[in-house]
Amino acid sequence: MSLPTSLALLTLTLTGAALAAPKEPIKFAVTLEQMRGHYDASLLNYRNGDLAMAAKHAKHPANELYAAVRGDLTPALQQKFLADYARINQTLAAKKPYAEYQKVMNTFYADVDTALATLGAARNxxxxxxxxxxxxxxxxxxxxxxxxxxxxxxxxxxxxxxxxxxxxxxxxxxxxxxxxxxxxxxxxxxxxxxxxxxxxxxxxxxxxxxxxxxxxxxxxxxxxxxxxxxSSNAAYFANINRLLAAAKAHYAGGMTDDAEEALIGAYLENFEYLESPLAKQDKALETKLEKTLREDLRALLKSKPSAQKFNAAVDAALAELKKARALLGE
Structure with missing residues (x-):
């Protein structure tokens, strides 16, 4: 027996809403607030005439944090976020008046609120x-x-x-x-x-x-x-190793988005906490690893290399991490 059309549509709507709920609600909300925090700082610097610092803050939401929430955004919100990032960067690059920069930023903030609304009752x-x-x-x-x-x-x-x-x-x-x-x-x-x-x-x-x-x-x-x-330094290193291995496996399996999410986790949720102690031991190595984990591996991923080339780059990073671990006595 088939469902009435109206009931079938309601069932599909409810199912779609359920699928849109973030799989890690706390992480989802916190990451969105990190985006807002970066843009708040960008706005402040823009108003004060420090466009270089405004640009530095503005790059983090799109370049680093978006990948951590992308899978939990509806397709419509994904399109809105990407369009917002583009408008923000264009306005910044064109050195438009502060009021225009604030306007495009407010559009993004509204879209963040829409994304947070997918949390449903949990948000309150x-x-x-x-x-x-x-x-x-x-x-x-x-x-x-x-x-x-x-x-x-x-x-x-x-x-x-x-x-x-x-x-x-x-x-x-x-x-x-x-x-x-x-x-x-x-x-x-x-x-x-x-x-x-x-x-x-x-x-x-x-x-x-x-x-x-x-x-x-x-x-x-x-x-x-x-x-x-x-967490101990040893735990952070262990997490990075696990996530980099996962990135390799995901990429080999054709799951590029999952591979990028693993790379984001390796950096944002783990290596960032090792930067300060490692810099005190070997600043050059810390800087190199930060660039590798934060930028280079993800840039390589986006270029769609062979699995062999991607694995080689990850393995090179793991070798450098092994040196860092030894320096920190882990």
């Missing part, structure tokens, strides 16, 4: 919001560690990322705070203020870590997800 769940805020703050702490040493800004882009990420965390908190228990709400608000103050005065990273840990502890009580212990 205080437990979900608490996990998103905690992860954004962890990312801010990492960026700050990369950007400030001894009370001085050593990497302006990373420092500005830390500022933007804390602001994005604060936005999520302000929207969700009324649904948090009062004690956790008050303690988290205080920790967020402390974190922002440490960053503003370029304070010690340990002081920032203390504020972030306090916020994460309170947020963990809300979400029921306790703070995970910080």
């Amino acid at each position: 769940d205080p437990k979900f919001a608490a996990q998103v805020i905690a992860q954004i703050l962890e990312n801010a702490e990492h960026e700050y560690e990369e950007g400030v040493q001894g009370g001085k800004v050593t990497n302006l882009a990373e420092y500005q990322d830390a500022i933007s990420y804390v602001a994005r965390a604060r936005t999520w908190f302000d929207r969700s705070a009324r649904n948090f228990p009062q004690r956790q709400r008050d303690e988290t608000a205080g920790a967020l203020r402390d974190a922002a103050a440490v960053i503003a005065r370029k304070g010690d990273v340990k002081t920032l870590e203390k504020a972030v840990d306090q916020a994460k502890e309170e947020l963990g009580e809300i979400s029921g997800v306790k703070q995970a212990p910080k």
Whole structure:
């Protein structure tokens, strides 16, 4: 017995909506907020006349972060995001007035909101919001560690990322705070203020870590997800090795998008946390590996090389990673 046409269409619509739901909702939301954070920093620099720094921030959403969410975006949103990136880059390159740059950026922000709407009811769940805020703050702490040493800004882009990420965390908190228990709400608000103050005065990273840990502890009580212990360097290296092996397997199987996602994970979720300790041991090797994992392997992937050529490039990176691991005593 066939379904009535209207019911069949409704079934297809509901099925399509289910398929559109992100497979890793927390990671999806946090990555979108990272995009916004980069563009917030780009806007600030653009307004201040630093177009070079504005361009540096603007390249991250499309060049690095998009691949991490692409598979969770509907085809229509994929097209919108790519069109937004193109308009943003064109406006930046043409050095249009700030108001025009802000206008195209606001279009992208609206599309991010549409993407977040695919989370459904989860987006308004205080437990979900608490996990998103905690992860954004962890990312801010990492960026700050990369950007400030001894009370001085050593990497302006990373420092500005830390500022933007804390602001994005604060936005999520302000929207969700009324649904948090009062004690956790008050303690988290205080920790967020402390974190922002440490960053503003370029304070010690340990002081920032203390504020972030306090916020994460309170947020963990809300979400029921306790703070995970910080990963060791050995764990990061192991994850990179696993993800690079996965990239090779995916590419050999014709799954280029999956291969790129594995490369993104190897860099963003693992090697970034090794950059600071490795730079203290061998800055040249750290710089080389950062470029390889962040840019070169993905650029090679996009050129559609033979599986043999791609595997050789990945194996060369693994050999360099082995040297880095030895330097860090892992």
